Amino acid sequence: MRMRTSAAAVVGALALTALAVPAAQADGHDGDTAITKVTVNGGKNVVVGTSLVKKFTVTVTAKDNSGIAGADIELHGPGFGYLSGTTRCSGSTCTASFTVDPKVDLPYSNDVAGTWYVDAWVDGKDDDYVWKQKAASFKFQRASTQTVNAAPEPVKKGKTITVTGKLARANWDDFKYHGYTSQPVKLQFLKKGGKTWSTVKTVKTNSTGTLKTTVKASVDGYWRYSFAGTTSTPAVNSTGDFVDVK
Structure with a gap:
């Protein structure tokens, strides 16, 4: 299984420095692994206020003739906006959980509000994989x-x-x-x-x-x-x- 690992990944927190942004890679795949559906926050935009912690999930559904072994799901947005969540897979669906605490993760970061994208890497059990940047988009917004x-x-x-x-x-x-x-x-x-x-x-x-x-x-x-x-x-x-x- 060829699971991609991201340097300086920040689990559940916004990375607001250039060092935390993973190096860009082109889309790619090997074999028949394919992403079929991506859903962010149940289809709703992610809205964050000034005090309450915001928790949401991103689900990636994929297919491979051998089954799905695992996935890596990351989010990136304007400025240095970046989120890496904890991902778990069950059958063909992999779910990443994210937590944003505005007072911990968002100080002086109004510029990260806007359009965000989902980057997803999915591995098949037979060593096939698919990597797709901007597999889906959503709005990360100021309440x-x-x-x-x-x-x-x-x-x-x-x-x-x-x-x-x-x-x-x-x-x-x-x-x-x-x-x-x-x-x-x-x-x-x-x-x-x-x-x-x-x-x-x-x-x-x-x-x-x-x-x-x-x-x-x-x-x-x-x-x-x-x-x-x-x-x-x-x-x-x-x-x-x-x-x-x-």
């Missing part, structure tokens, strides 16, 4: 929050209401949430008793991540801000703020 407040409440029909809010995201420099600036956010409305939110307008956050706009009140309902997300930051909706229209 986001969104607030809303519609006022005044109640309001007379036809009068103006002001809808404010703030879009913020985790900052791994000081482990606080800071406003996400210059981002388009949708102001949405849900009529009382309705089921579908409708977009009224798009508002851009200012230099502190704050949102502010005005609309005319016509019927009772809920107002919210909805952010679609970016590569580095997940989508988020505020809770709905109910306005009673008299």
Whole structure:
């Protein structure tokens, strides 16, 4: 069995120095070993905040006429973002477990947020193997929050209401949430008793991540801000703020 070993592998922790990044290798294989499926975090992006430890898995399904003997699964992203997990195989599926503690693994590393890739090496029991860089991609993101407040409440029909809010995201420099600036956010409305939110307008956050706009009140309902997300930051909706229209 030809298991690849990575120099300076860091198990379950982000390696943020150039020395921890394994040397690049071209894709390759020997024999009939093939990767058929890769799933990261159950198909969801990996979102990390400022304090809670994030645990997730990556599963690689492969095939070989002799069976699967083992695998090495690593993750890499922007900057010096790098993760190596503990991998175990059962049948044709190999699972790597990863743990990210933001205060231990992410100090001063906002630049590692973005698109990440899975690198996988799988060995067959007959000494065949397959090595594939970028076998799958996913987003490693800074957690986001969104607030809303519609006022005044109640309001007379036809009068103006002001809808404010703030879009913020985790900052791994000081482990606080800071406003996400210059981002388009949708102001949405849900009529009382309705089921579908409708977009009224798009508002851009200012230099502190704050949102502010005005609309005319016509019927009772809920107002919210909805952010679609970016590569580095997940989508988020505020809770709905109910306005009673008299």
